[in-house]
Every structure is written in C-alpha cells, then in structure tokens.
Amino acid sequence: MEATTNTFLSWLEKEQNKTYENFINGEWKSSLSGETYPVSCPGKNNIVLGHFPYSTEEDVNLAVEAAHQAFQSWSQVPGPDRAAILLKFADLLQDHLEELAFILSAEQGKVLAEARGEVGRAIKETRNVAGDAIRIEGTTLPSEKSNVTAAVKHQPIGVVAAIAPWNFPVVTPIRKIVPALAYGCTVVYKPASETPWTSIKIMELLYKAGVPNGVVNLVSGSGSKVGNPLTNHPLVKGVSFTGSTGVGTRLNEMAARRLVKTQLELGGKNPAVVLDYEDVNVVAKEIVGAAFACSGQRCTSISRVIVLKEKAEELVSAIKEQMNALKVGPSWEPTSTIGPLVNKDQLETTLNYIKIGKDEGATLELGGEVLSEGEMGEGNYVVPALFTNVTPEMKIAKEEIFGPVLSVLEVESFEDALEVANDVEYGLAASIFTNNLSLANRFVEAVESGMVHVNHGTASQAHVPFGGVKQSGYGAYSIGKTNKEFYTNVKVSYFQY
Structure with a gap:
C-alpha cells in the first residue's frame, strides 16, 4: 500500500x-x-x-x-x-x-x-x-x-x-x-x-x-x-x-x-540535563525529538530540560525553533510530524496540566492550543507546549503528563542539576548533554535512572535491556x-x- x-x-x-x-x-x-x-x-x-x-x-x-x-x-x-x-x-x-x-x-x-x-x-x-x-x-x-x-x-x-x-x-x-x-x-x-x-x-x-x-x-x-x-x-x-x-x-x-x-x-519523568555543547541546535533537535515522538505519549519521553542558567536563553530559543518546525495533523497526512492524542481523556488530561502549569506561575512560551478548526476539530489535536520559569516543586515538573508538554528548569551548577534530576519518584530514562567526560561519567553513575543517554535523546535499541528504577x-x-x-x-x- x-x-x-x-x-x-x-x-x-x-x-x-x-x-x-x-x-x-x-x-x-x-x-x-x-x-x-x-x-x-x-x-x-x-x-x-x-x-x-x-x-x-x-x-x-x-x-x-x-x-x-x-x-x-x-x-x-x-x-x-x-x-x-x-x-x-x-x-x-x-x-x-x-x-x-x-x-x-x-x-x-x-x-x-x-x-x-x-x-x-x-x-x-x-x-x-x-x-x-x-x-x-x-x-x-x-x-x-x-x-x-x-x-x-x-x-x-x-x-x-x-x-x-x-x-x-x-x-x-x-x-x-x-x-x-x-x-x-x-x-x-x-x-x-x-x-x-x-x-x-x-x-x-x-x-x-x-x-x-x-x-x-x-x-x-x-x-x-x-x-x-x-x-x-x-x-x-x-x-x-x-x-x-x-x-x-x-x-x-x-x-x-x-x-x-x-x-x-x-511511568517516567525523564530529564535532559544540559551543561555545555558545541552546537545548540543539535542539542535542541535531540531534545525535541525525544520529547514529542508519539505526541509525547511515551514513557521515555523527555519532559524536563534542566539547563545551566547561562545557557538557558540560547537553548530555549533553539528548542522553540525546532518546535515551530513540527506539524500537527492527521496521522495519514505525509506532511504531519505529530498526530492526535489517543482519545479525548488524554487530551483533557494534557490540557489540565497546561492549565496547572500556568496557574502555578510557569510561563507558557509556546503552544498548548487545541486545534479545533475544520477537520482538526474531528480529532484530539493539541499543539506541543513549552514552559519556562518552571521550578522543581511544580506539578508539571514532578508528575507524568503523558502528553506533549516540555518544561525548562534553570539551575546554577552540575550538582544542582543532578539533585533536580533525581528529585522525582520516577527513574526510567535520563539524558545529559556535555563535552565534559568527567561530568558525563559522574552523571551516569549518580542519576537515579534505569537508562542513561549521553549527548543523545532517550531512544533505546532493539537488543539492549530496557527498564527503570524507583517508581x-x-x-x-x-x-x-x-x-x-x-x-x-x-x-x-x-x-x-
């Protein structure tokens, strides 16, 4: 066919x-x-x-x-x-x-x-x-x-x-x-x-x-x-x-x-820790791909970006550029890169978390709208959402949303990033982006996660064990x-x- x-x-x-x-x-x-x-x-x-x-x-x-x-x-x-x-x-x-x-x-x-x-x-x-x-x-x-x-x-x-x-x-x-x-x-x-x-x-x-x-x-x-x-x-x-x-x-x-x-x-609430990089666009592409594959309905989706403050503005800009290139639409349209959510309940859950994020004081930088015009109104379509000014205690930073919502949290140091990464009940997948081999190794050893990716999104391979720790x-x-x-x-x- x-x-x-x-x-x-x-x-x-x-x-x-x-x-x-x-x-x-x-x-x-x-x-x-x-x-x-x-x-x-x-x-x-x-x-x-x-x-x-x-x-x-x-x-x-x-x-x-x-x-x-x-x-x-x-x-x-x-x-x-x-x-x-x-x-x-x-x-x-x-x-x-x-x-x-x-x-x-x-x-x-x-x-x-x-x-x-x-x-x-x-x-x-x-x-x-x-x-x-x-x-x-x-x-x-x-x-x-x-x-x-x-x-x-x-x-x-x-x-x-x-x-x-x-x-x-x-x-x-x-x-x-x-x-x-x-x-x-x-x-x-x-x-x-x-x-x-x-x-x-x-x-x-x-x-x-x-x-x-x-x-x-x-x-x-x-x-x-x-x-x-x-x-x-x-x-x-x-x-x-x-x-x-x-x-x-x-x-x-x-x-x-x-x-x-x-x-x-x-479940998972998977972090991507960003410390440094040679090309911010490469990092943003890895994060966006891992965050919004399967419309964010993936246990290994990246849902938290934990970035050093001095890198945050540049990274957020690159992530927004990558997100703007996404096209939400029917799964059968060749130009679509993100399909609908699986049902109305999942759509309502995602929209509720977007509301919670705004109510908690986070900034909705991009997306979050329901697409209801024309044939889009016949399905469960939502534009992927990006939040900034997210703090570790917020629900959108703690709870699994299982939808296309990405939160950015800013930290002062590698130690702070590791603490925030581990400060959730889940431990499925985690990523770190850095050129510092010593810090990468420290992260791999100390992050509370079943699978760890260095300079790589959270895609697993077909012959490698798959699983998580904690909840x-x-x-x-x-x-x-x-x-x-x-x-x-x-x-x-x-x-x-």
Whole structure:
C-alpha cells in the first residue's frame, strides 16, 4: 500500500466498523458475555474502527486453561525449533509492515512514519530474541565431592499474562510474547482497550508462522474484567505489564499474594540535563525529538530540560525553533510530524496540566492550543507546549503528563542539576548533554535512572535491556539477557556417581 492520504482513507473506509473476536486455543471466539465495545479513530472521532469483545472472567479462564494445556508440549519443543517459528513470524511482520502501520496509525494516532518505525523495531526485537531460544545457558559448578556433579539450568515458568498499553500497540506486546515463546512459556495477552486492532493482526501472523494452538491467546476487554482475573488466576505464573505506575503497583500486589513473578515497565519523568555543547541546535533537535515522538505519549519521553542558567536563553530559543518546525495533523497526512492524542481523556488530561502549569506561575512560551478548526476539530489535536520559569516543586515538573508538554528548569551548577534530576519518584530514562567526560561519567553513575543517554535523546535499541528504577519499574528488565530472569526459573541438580 502506497502511503498517500487517499490510499489510506480508501483503505480505512473498507476496513472500518468490523466486529472482531478473542483468539483462544487457535480459534476466533466471541466473548461469553456476548458484548462488544467500539474503538474510534483518534484523528476522526466519528469513525468507528471496529467492535471488540467486552470479555469476562469466564473468557480469561478459557484462555488460561488453553495456555496451560499447551505449555505441556510447547515447553518440550527444542529451542532451535521455537526459534525457527519466531524467525518466520519476523518475516511475516516484514511482509505485512505497511498494513500493520496503517492499522496502528488509525487506532493509536501516531503518524505513518512513526508507525512504520514501530513495526520495524518489533521486527528487529523478534529476530534478536528468537536467538535466545538457542542460548538458554546453564552452568556446571565445581563440586565439593569428587563423585558429585552440581549443575544449574533454566526452565520456563509456565503461563505468562502479558498486559500491554495503548501507546505502542505493536512493539510492546511483541516484546512480551516473543521472549515468552523463545523461553518455552505460553501466553494469555490482554491488549489495551484503546488499541486492540493491531493485536488481531499480530495473532493472525503468529498462527500463520506456525505457533501451535493455545500457545498464544488474546482476550480483549477492560482491566477490571480481564486484567485483574488474569493476574489472579492460579495457573498464571508470571505477569508482564507495561503501563501506569498506579495500575502496575496494584497488579504487583495481586501477584505478590501468590508469590508470582512480575515484570513491570511503568511511568517516567525523564530529564535532559544540559551543561555545555558545541552546537545548540543539535542539542535542541535531540531534545525535541525525544520529547514529542508519539505526541509525547511515551514513557521515555523527555519532559524536563534542566539547563545551566547561562545557557538557558540560547537553548530555549533553539528548542522553540525546532518546535515551530513540527506539524500537527492527521496521522495519514505525509506532511504531519505529530498526530492526535489517543482519545479525548488524554487530551483533557494534557490540557489540565497546561492549565496547572500556568496557574502555578510557569510561563507558557509556546503552544498548548487545541486545534479545533475544520477537520482538526474531528480529532484530539493539541499543539506541543513549552514552559519556562518552571521550578522543581511544580506539578508539571514532578508528575507524568503523558502528553506533549516540555518544561525548562534553570539551575546554577552540575550538582544542582543532578539533585533536580533525581528529585522525582520516577527513574526510567535520563539524558545529559556535555563535552565534559568527567561530568558525563559522574552523571551516569549518580542519576537515579534505569537508562542513561549521553549527548543523545532517550531512544533505546532493539537488543539492549530496557527498564527503570524507583517508581518506573520492578522485576527483570525486558529485552536481552535480562529476560531470562523473568521467563525462567532456576533449577539446581546434583548427580552422584
């Protein structure tokens, strides 16, 4: 499909308003509730993209039981065979990249270039993780006795509950499902209620790749009706969740009562500390790109710029220049660089924080307006906002907004910058811009963050562990070798001969 406005809208007209089902034990099944709910397009709220199952605990039970049964055989499939299926799945993602990007863009709102990038990232992660299926290393330890051998191996934990957010509806579920399968686990997956359409296509491609019945199951619905029963189910042995810190904390409490593993990727309030530079425009471009990708609806978005006072005026000017080059518009317009927010609630939340910032005494330097003229009035569009004269105690400097709002805080020294950077409850990602290698190293060591970037925005890579500290994460990091800590249990054996 060629990426033109007319092509996209013609495709959307053919594909909209269909009814979809859950995917359980290799079959498409209506929810036992008999109910569905509509999902609308964030760029045109009057377009109903589809109707999805409003599932219940009974649907969850069917899916978990199917996954539990499938685990008995899937866990015994040799690692190279599991890897072969996952590599075929990656090839199918590549073949259907444009279709997936269209679906993603229609239901989530991100512009097509970003949507393609997300699918491409999912392909990279799948190919990287597929190799883990044949790299599940154990160890043999020297024994205290000459006639005893001591060994450590890793075994799959069983059924995994995968619960994903709406901001990355392709890469996040794949980041959970693919490693589960690589390590021999089975999955019951709950997509975000706002973005279940991409998950339908993911299930189709997994099945086409040869994933056996019951190994991956999809149950759509609300957190209370699906997410909670899934977390509490006695056959579920691990919960991988990406979303808000509040919801993640509650799920962790539920899982802890059963001593079940959790892997939590939560919120962020990510700083960019700016000390010095050779080219202010390079720094501004990195910051603006990291702040407003996915319309700021990204857990690793830069939301705070902490800059030395003598650099603030020049940096703010460069940031404004970069922001003025952004174009808010429908995701399917080739000239758009920022799409709509995912729904009206997210728009209202963002506008409320902009009001709070002004009420607290910060200066709204740029943006913050709702776009309501013409076709813009049919969607959830807001101009990215830039605040100056922000102080560390303000809500816009403390709380995760999850929208296109960037705050600038001025400090006197590196020590002050580090203190302000750490003075939030989150610790996901952080950036520092400096030519001073000593200060860069000090920042990397002292900042309370799971991921740190030097002279670089907060973009991660497809083979490197991803996670946070403090209120930004709990349990094993996703991506890379750290996945083994979550998807497997350690078993120790002693052989006497």
